[in-house]
Amino acid sequence: MASADSRATEPRDTAPRGGELRWDIIELLFFAYRDFVGDADQELEAFGFGRAHHRVMHFVTRYPGLKVADLLDVLRITKQSLGRVLKQLLDEGYIVQKTGSNDRRQRLLFATPKGEALVTKLATLQTTRIDRALAGIDPSGTETVRRFLRAMIDRDDPDKVLETIFKNASAKE
Amino acid sequence: MASADSRATEPRDTAPRGGELRWDIIELLFFAYRDFVGDADQELEAFGFGRAHHRVMHFVTRYPGLKVADLLDVLRITKQSLGRVLKQLLDEGYIVQKTGSNDRRQRLLFATPKGEALVTKLATLQTTRIDRALAGIDPSGTETVRRFLRAMIDRDDPDKVLETIFKNASAKE
DNA sequence: AATTTATGTCAGCCATGTTGACGTTTCTAC
DNA sequence: GTAGAAACGTCAACATGGCTGACATAAATT
The missing domain is CATH 1.10.287 (Helix Hairpins)
Structure with a gap:
């Protein structure tokens, strides 16, 4: 192995064949999203939940009556993955399901007050960051x-x- | 279980105690980031790599000579997690390490041409999306x-x- | 010489994604 | 009315990429 100087690490533009690459925005998106979701992570830990639970709770709260199939489209995961977290949220009373009145095969999902409270809490944290960024x-x-x-x-x-x-x-x- | 109507799912604002919550931006960030990283995922699959490999490759390419400890700070993962993917990238010739000349304990990381090519390819995909969004x-x-x-x-x-x-x-x- | 630092590595666990297979209930079409 | 499709649930197995804890080595620092 050769040896090298460990001085400052200036960003380097790799040959931009054609148009310029958007290195800056690519990296800003990475860091911004990392810290954005990080806000919720801490709170979630206290509940024994992960990001997967948050995503499910969020969309069910915001779009009450969402069908399981809709949720699968939004989250782009398999029904088995969804099933795992959804079951926990149902068991622990964060979400309830009601049979569709038109189509009784459907399970329409609704957040309970408990679920809503959690989602609102997390959205409040994230809103604080967004408001700060938009100031x-x-x-x-x-x-x-x-x-x-x-x-x-x-x-x-x-x-x-x-x-x-x-x-x-x-x-x- | 009760039954319910499966009609349209209008977004619902949960009680905004105090200031308004930024539901719209919260959701836009979710979808924007999902599709943004999705661009790279497809390419990565062809190489047998995942998102973890991409993140490592990206920062090593952009900031040549990054130390292992720096990378741990940036990615906010443990050295064991990093070690797993870094080893593969070294073995397959996407990254090389050089001993620091000041401090010979350090391993400074550099992308090989092969590594740079991959990162540039992925950045090009993401730049296309960003350019489209900024048009x-x-x-x-x-x-x-x-x-x-x-x-x-x-x-x-x-x-x-x-x-x-x-x-x-x-x-x- | 003793200690701390930078790094590597082994072993195992957890969360969350995947595929494939199969079962039930309910709707739709013939 | 029956056959098939659709919506959902579930079991089993596996992959990725996080994690903790423990321990090893080489090089710097005190």
Whole structure:
């Protein structure tokens, strides 16, 4: 093995054949998302839950009556993976299911007050971070951030939740 | 179990005690990041690598000469977790290590051309998505997005890489 | 010379993703 | 009315990538 100097580590642009690569934004997304989800992790630990539980709880709380199949589309995991965490959340009373009245095969999912309280708590933590990040950015800048994030999302084959998000977004413009 | 209607699933704002919660941005971050990392996942599969390998390769390529300890700070994982993927990357010739010339205990990490090529390929995919998202956003809007993402990141106890990122950012302003 | 630091490694556990197979209930189509 | 498809649940096995704890070695520091 050769030996090398251990001095400062300046970022290096690897040959940008064609257009420039967005190294900066790629890395900012990594760190921003890491700290963003980190907010919730600490709280979740106290409940014996993980990120998987949070994701399920979040979408069920926000979109009451979501079907199991919808949730699978949103989370893009298998029903076996979902089943594992969903069972715990049902058993521990964070979520309840009701049989669909049109189609009695469906299990519609609803958060209990207990579940809602947890999701709200976690969303509050994350909102604090977002508000801090948006302090000093004016309303039009905030809308720019939203537009950027929306445009980062695949629009082919949107699931039920994404449809709602995009629909509400275009309604506001 | 009760039964319920399976009609449209409108997002519901749970009681916003105090300030409004940023449900929209919370969800946009989830979906944007999901699709952003999804770009790389497909390519990685062809190499038999996972996201963990990508993160290591990325930072070693971008910050040549990074020490193992630096990488642990950046990724916030244990040395055992890092060791597992790092060993594979060394064995398969994507990364080489050189003994530090100041401190011979250190192992400074460098990407090989093969490693660089892979990282560049993955960054190109992600850049395509970012460019698409920024199309129709003017340069000042792009800077707003960068400012937002930077402000989302914890600034207490920044690691070596984050220091560099923040330093370069403030230099530009 | 003793201790601390940087790194590597073994062993095992946990969370959460995967595939494949199979069963039940309920709806839909013929 | 019966056959098939759809929505959901579940069992078993496996992979990835986190984790802790323990221990080893080489090189720097005191």
